[in-house]
Amino acid sequence: MKYTQIPNDTFQHLVLNAGILVDEFTPADGTIGNLLGATTGGITFNANPTYSDWGEDIDNCPNNMMELKRIDGYDPVMSGTFLTVTGSSLESLVGSATKTSTSGVDKVVPNNELSTTDFKEVWWIGDYSDKNTGATAGFMAIHLLNALNQTSLQITTTKNGKGQLAFEYHGHYSLNAQDTVPFEVYLKAGTV
Helix, strand or coil: CCCCCCCCCHHHHCEEEEEEEECCEECCCCEECCECCCECCCCEEECCEEEEECCCCCCCCCCCCHHHEEEEEECCEEEEEECCCCHHHHHHHHCCEEEEEECCEEEEEECCCCCHHHCEEEEEEEEECCCCCCCCCCEEEEEEEEEEECCCCCEECCCCCCCEEEEEEECCCECCECCCCCEEEEEECCCC
């Protein structure tokens, strides 16, 4: 069949497995920071751009004229479910919160006001290509800038099951870099 085929380099361009969430990542050398936690069900990312059609109210102008289409902005979202939690990840899950520790007990207190310190960097990193082990492993990475979990703390428990903590991190623009879209995507093929 002429049209029932796939590219012969398909396996070299697959994103594999669920990936990991970390607080820091250096794409140049593949160095990862701290894992945010174990997840279940995979991670979902959506860039969520919004558009305006500047020609929609112009007489005789067809809808969606490409030269008159504009991007209003992005609301990038990274969502999923954690199975593990630490004091630091709990602070991040609450959103705007302050964590203190006394005698080995972490206490996370929600705040009524947002602070710029509530916004964190979140990276998703997944294996990419057929060469995905060792120092030269291929990867796909999504960097969510100024991330805040906008659903705050959610936990679901079941009899004889693991607690599940849903999250929905949104990337945010900054007054200090107003033209910077709050996400970046990296892709590196692995080498032998």
